Every structure is written in C-alpha cells, then in structure tokens.
Amino acid sequence: MRRWSITLFRLFGIRLEVHASFLLLLAVVVWWGYDARGQEGMLAALVYTGLVFASILLHEYGHCFAARRYGVKIPRILMMPIGGMAQFSHIPREPARELIITLAGPVVNFIIAGVIYLFIGLPPMWNFYQPFALEPRQVLIMLMLWNLAMGLFNLLPIFPMDGGRILRALLAIRYDYLTATTFAVHTGKVLAIVGILLSIFYLQSPLTMFLFAFIIVGGEMEFRQVRVVEAYAGLCIGDVTHPASVETVFPLPRQTPVLQATWPLEFYAPLFEAQEDETYPVFLGEEFIGVVKTQTFADTLLYAQSRRKALKRANLPPWGR
Numbered sequence: 575m576r577r578w579s580i581t582l583f584r585l586f587g588i589r590l591e592v593h594a595s596f597l598l599l600l601a602v603v604v605w606w607g608y609d610a611r612g613q614e615g616m617l618a619a620l621v622y623t624g625l626v627f628a629s630i631l632l633h634e635y636g637h638c639f640a641a642r643r644y645g646v647k648i649p650r651i652l653m654m655p656i657g658g659m660a661q662f663s664h665i666p667r668e669p670a671r672e673l674i675i676t677l678a679g680p681v682v683n684f685i686i687a688g689v690i691y692l693f694i695g696l697p698p699m700w701n702f703y704q705p706f707a708l709e710p711r712q713v714l715i716m717l718m719l720w721n722l723a724m725g726l727f728n729l730l731p732i733f734p735m736d737g738g739r740i741l742r743a744l745l746a747i748r749y750d751y752l753t754a755t756t757f758a759v760h761t762g763k764v765l766a767i768v769g770i771l772l773s774i775f776y777l778q779s780p781l782t783m784f785l786f787a788f789i790i791v792g793g794e795m796e797f798r799q800v801r802v803v804e805a806y807a808g809l810c811i812g813d814v815t816h817p818a819s820v821e822t823v824f825p826l827p828r829q830t831p832v833l834q835a836t837w838p839l840e841f842y843a844p845l846f847e848a849q850e851d852e853t854y855p856v857f858l859g860e861e862f863i864g865v866v867k868t869q870t871f872a873d874t875l876l877y878a879q880s881r882r883k884a885l886k887r888a889n890l891p892p893w894g895r
C-alpha cells in the first residue's frame with residue numbers, strides 16, 4: 575500500500591499520505607466539471623475537491639484527537655478515493671472510549687454544516703443546488719450538503735464505518751468483544767449488499783457500488799484481525815504449559831529458547847504453530863514448571879481458551895497474575 579501513496583506533509587504530528595488513485599478521482603471530477611460548465615466547471619471541480627478533501631481530513635482529525643486522549647498513537651492518515659483512514663496503534667477495548675472516538679468524526683462534519691448554516695441559512699427551495707458553480711454561496715451550499723451527507727452516511731451501521739463501530743461498541747457493553755464484532759460485521763455485510771443492489775438497480779452508480787464493495791473487504795480484514803488477537807487475548811505461555819519432570823527435559827540442547835510463564839501468548843503462538851515437534855522449557859521466575867509442546871499446541875490452546883472463558887465467568891484472575 576505504501577508504495578502507492580505520496581506523503582504530503584505532517585500536521586499535528588501525523589503524517590498525511592494520499593493514495594495515488596486519488597489523482598484518478600480528481601481527473602474524473604474535473605471531467606464532470608468540464609462536462610457541466612466548461613472551463614468554469616473545471617476550476618469549480620478543483621475547488622470542490624479541495625474543500626471535500628479538507629472536510630474528510632477534518633473528520634479523520636476528529637477521530638485522531640479523541641483517540642489521543644486515550645493514549646492511542648496515530649502515525650499516519652491515508653487519504654483514498656473511498657475516504658480517509660487514520661492508522662491507530664490500537665483501538666481501545668472499552669466501549670465508552672470507542673464510542674467517543676468514533677462519534678468524534680461525524681460530529682466534526684455536523685459542526686462544519688452547522689457553522690455554514692449559521693452564515694447562509696437554509697437554501698429556499700429544492701432546486702437550489704447548481705452543480706459546479708463557482709459563486710461563493712453555491713460553494714458554501716455544496717460544502718454544507720456534503721458535510722451533512724458525509725456525517726449521516728458514516729453513521730450507517732456498516733462495519734468498519736463509524737456507524738458499524740458504534741453498533742459494535744454498544745453491543746460490547748452486553749456481550750464479549752468477539753461476539754459484538756461478529757454481529758456488527760455480519761449486519762454490516764447485509765446492509766452493504768443492499769447498498770450494492772441499490773447502486774446497481776436504483777442509483778446506477780458504479781462509484782457507490784465500489785465503495786460498498788471496499789467496505790465489505792475492509793470489514794472482513796478487520797474481523798480477521800480481531801479474531802486472531804481475541805484467540806490469544808488474556809492468555810500467557812503458562813496457560814499452554816504441560817507439567818514435566820526436570821530429568822526428562824534437562825540438560826537442554828544448545829540454543830533452546832527458555833520461556834517465561836507470564837509472557838503473553840499472542841507473540842509466541844505463531845512460532846508454536848509453525849513448528850511441528852519442538853519442546854520448550856517454561857520457567858516462572860527461576861523455577862522450572864514444565865514445557866510447551868508444539869505437537870499438541872492446538873489442542874492445548876483449545877483447552878486454555880475454554881478455561882479462560884470459565885475463569886472469566888467465575889470472575890477469577892487469569893493465570894500467573
């Protein structure tokens with residue numbers, strides 16, 4: 575992805591990158607402008623794209639400023655034709671925090687629309703909007719409508735759009751994180767498919783069709799990530815350790831890595847899964863407590879996961895803490 579993006583500048587410590595395909599979108603919009611109004615339309619297309627770009631950017635900064643309050647690091651914002659994407663170091667698991675971070679984006683759009691409304695009021699009739707006109711009032715009407723539409727569109731409960739995240743956060747108050755994500759992702763997929771059908775048969779707009787298709791792909795990618803993290807969350811190496819006697823394990827072959835029981839499992843699980851028949855000694859501090867056997871790792875993991883669930887239900891602290 576990075577190879578196809580151009581770094582513009584840094585703003586508030588966040589690197590702003592534009593995906594190369596954004597230029598393609600710009601070309602299409604300029605063509606629309608020319609088609610509607612000739613040269614004036616082309617100029618208007620550039621102005622409109624610039625203002626829309628700025629609105630999307632401010633929306634993303636809304637998320638970023640809210641997220642920073644909870645210690646989330648944001649190395650970059652990537653602008654794509656389908657919208658902006660802020661890269662977060664992590665998404666807080668507390669529903670209240672995710673709610674605030676998510677709402678902060680659309681709220682920015684509603685504030686922009688509200689401020690313009692204070693200056694120009696509501697347009698008098700329904701045929702008020704002239705596409706690609708450069709008259710300042712027309713530009714402001716476009717900007718107000720765009721921000722209103724963007725704020726509302728993002729609130730559709732289609733994961734990973736903002737509305738889908740809000741749905742996930744609300745569900746996560748009652749259910750565990752994975753269940754909440756699963757439900758939000760499936761709801762989002764159904765709605766996105768409805769969106770694709772509407773795009774084809776009603777709007778006849780390939781652009782929104784692609785947008786919904788991208789949203790489905792994005793949702794699926796994040797869903798996979800959550801499933802992987804969730805599989806190991808709260809588990810440590812001690813949870814997959816078999817008891818073993820010192821005599822059967824020592825002396826260790828040269829260069830055998832020695833593990834600590836309290837290390838989080840998510841960093842080591844890929845190693846265990848990649849190896850067929852290895853045995854690693856596990857220590858709790860100085861004391862030898864057993865071994866991890868990669869041959870039986872899959873079964874041991876299943877057992878540890880069900881045990882973790884049981885512990886959670888009984889409200890007991892996890893192993894080794």
Ligand SMILES: [Zn+2]
Nearest residue numbers: 679680728736
């Ligand atoms: Zn957003």
